[in-house]
Amino acid sequence: MSRLARRHLAHRVATAACLALALVAVFPLVSVLWELVRHGADVVTWEFLTTPPALPLEPGGGIQHAILGTGVVVGLGTLMGAPLGLLIGAYLAESRGKRAATVRTVVDAMAGMPSIVAGLFAYAVVVAAVGFSGWAAASAYAVLMVPTVTRTTEEALRTVPQSYRDASLALGSPRWRTMLLVVLPAAWGGVLTGLLLGVARVAGETAPLVVTMIATPFVSTDPAHSLATLPMLIYDYGKSAYPKLNAQAWGAALVLILMVLALNILVRGMSALRERRLKG
């Protein structure tokens, strides 16, 4: 066999191997999605999304209360956790030395924190102060979100070339304005992706909800009280004795996955658009 033919063969084999392994890697993801679609697709109707729950033995009823509640808790959690993560990430990206190293270690340790611990923290601090509430659940989400947002923000900001910072500083821009006007915008796609990863990290977390709110069938968006949420609803309905609720659990799980997926696609699209506009 000639050397060229051998190289072609090696190329084909390597390509095939990569493809095979890639398929193995996505198989679990695809099969989870497939199961959800198989069991949940029939349940998810417009009515299912927009009506409050009915009694277990009555037909119909939906998960409007859980969608709204998840929206409120995730939204509030993001409003609390994301700015904190952004600030810490920016600090880590722009400073060296012992203090930054300490902060980084603490954040890394936080990243490994079991979600139930975040929930218990919120229980001890927020539930003790204001009772079982959306606020308490949102604080637990915020705590969980901070490490993800911090690390992805830091990494995104670090990819911004030093030459941009130099250019800005040399024009007489203070460091904080350089961060705000040059570094952050240049890394916006990455930072946004980090935020999203943070949201995706918490959106399906169930443990922190169990200790900070009490399951409720009522439609509400008031974080001062307990709210229904998708993860808690899936948990409750999934182990319920009523077949209708079991089926609705599949539907709710499909909705939850699709929400996270939609968020991902949205941000991907946005950052792709931005990059095209800037690179010309």
Add this chain to the structure above:
Amino acid sequence: MQKAIRVKALDVHYGRSRALKSVSMDIPERSVVALIGPSGCGKSTFLRCLNRMNDTVPGAKVEGDVEVDGHSVYRNGTDVVELRRQVGMVFQKPNPFPKSIRDNVLFGPRLHRRMDRAECDRVLESSLRRAAIWDEVKDRLDAPAMGLSGGQQQRLCIARALAVEPRILLMDEPCSALDPIATAKIEELIQDLKKELTVVMVTHNMQQAARASDYTGFFYLGELVEFGTTKQVFENPREKRTEDYVTGRFG
């Protein structure tokens, strides 16, 4: 003649290594100064001392003093922001922001004052004209700066620096990444700029130094070996080391 910059016994350490050894230099106003010398002998370090860009370099320690327009730069209480407005800088590699041409030029002025639409347009046009790039970009001011050629990007960076109306412009090998035509354009531009401001430029190109500058400083291993009019340094150097370098007989 009025001095734009006075450097007095400047010493710079990076950690424990000494990058500049007691350098003193008086730079007259509205002149072009070329800094020459082999790589690693402290030219960039010297330049960065003039607008305190060494502040952000970890481990850098500066001793001695620099006066810009009679004001000490390294004394406590110097407003670095104001200093850098007076002393602009252009880097070796063109480094436009990933923004539009317009936003690049207006970045500096907008930092320092509020500007209405008309003023923005005025500053934009005059800066781009002074940097001799207006005609090439006037029809695509909102296009991304990254889409320009290397030579255009460098002139855009010069326009961006000029937009804050500095009295002094520092240029660190501004042409080393450019082709000969772009280089010629920038040299021409420097001659125009000299009418209004002082230019301090690092270059590895002897012809460029001889052509474009009024004064030349030769750095070697952290020392300023010789500083004088370009004519004197090139035609009648006082030091043997300078002569060897400018005639190319040097390692």
